[in-house]
Amino acid sequence: MDKYIAFAFFLMSLVSCKGQIENAANTNTQDEIIEKYLKNGAWNHHYLTKEWNEWINKGIQADSTIAYLWQQKALPFWKQKKYSLAIKYYDKAVKYDRQRWLSRLAFLKCVFAKDYEGALTDIKTYIKEYGTILEQDHSLEFYMGLCYLQLNQFDKAFETLNQNVKAQEIEHGTDWVHYLDRYYLAIAYYEQSDYVNANSELDKVLKQYPGFSDAQYYKSICLNYLGKKEEAMKIADIGKSNYHMGKTFNEDSNIYEMYPYQITWQWNVLESSIIK
Incomplete structure (x- = not known):
């Protein structure tokens, strides 16, 4: 009986080795395809050219299961x-x-x-399966909060963004928190008409990023609601000046997309609102 067991283990080891060899060969093949069609093909052209797409299509024809090729194929369409x-x-x-x-x-x-809604579904799925992660210097919870804000689910936005900031403060300290994490927490306070806490959080944002015009925009609104009209008008004037100097969001994606609650044409609306 021992001989049969030993022989069975021998056969299993052969199958395992064969699988490992096949996986290694497949990986090598995919690396070669990426080298040929991406590194030596598409990447020699700008991603908005026809050549970019043509080279990637050749790679996909060679192996349509390479995730990186599909990601690179999608890149121009986002832009x-x-x-x-x-x-x-x-x-x-x-x-x-x-x-x-x-x-x-x-x-x-x-x-x-x-x-x-689609982003929220993907975020919740990812966190459930793999845990949280950073994307563009922000946690997935940060983007979850943005989604809730844009869906006018302000209670969920506040809960998510507040927990996100507190978790960072506990782990890294108050000075470590990104100014946009605090900015959107301030927005969540503002949307719930908690102008005192919104203003307090905006002060922290402006301490970290002096001249951040978007924060000054909302600070002026909060001050106006709190009955401090003169101070509100002063901050509005400073904020508009800083906006024209380009002191706004500085995320990498900003050259392509506006972020939620990023202020542009609203400055004229603000002036008329405060004057009234």
């Missing part, structure tokens, strides 16, 4: 605001490498496609 196509191809990337690309897709749906 061209062709979101349906971008999501269609990005879904393929998620299909073949879920852990790497699902959280990124959630970020893109939130900031680029403005698909807030």
Whole structure:
């Protein structure tokens, strides 16, 4: 009997070795395809050129299961605001490498496609399956809060953003928290008509990023609601001046997309509101 058991283990080891060899060979093949069609092909052209797409299509024809090729194929469509196509191809990337690309897709749906319900679904799914992660220097909970704000679910937005800031303060200290995390927490206070706490949080934002015009915009509104009209008008004037000097959001994606509660044309509305 011992001989049969030993022989069975021998056969199992052969099958295991064969599988490992096949997986290694497949990985090598995929690396070669990426090298040929991306590094030595598409990447020699700008992503908005036809050549970019042609090279990637050749790579996909060679192996349609390489997630990175689908992610790269989707890239131009995000920048061209062709979101349906971008999501269609990005879904393929998620299909073949879920852990790497699902959280990124959630970020893109939130900031680029403005698909807030879709982004929330992806964020919750990712956190459930893999835990939280950073995307563009912010946690997934940050983007979850943005989605709730944009869906006017202000109680959920506040709960999510407040917990996000407190968790960072506990782990890293108060000075470590990104100014936009605090900015959106201030917005959540503001949307719930808690102007005292909104103003307090905006002060923290402005201490970290002096001259941040968007924070000054909302600070002026809060001060106005608190009956401090003169101070509100003064902050509004300073904020508008800072806006024209470009002191606004400085996220990498800003050259392509506006972020929620980013202020542009609203300055004229603010002036008339405070004067009244």
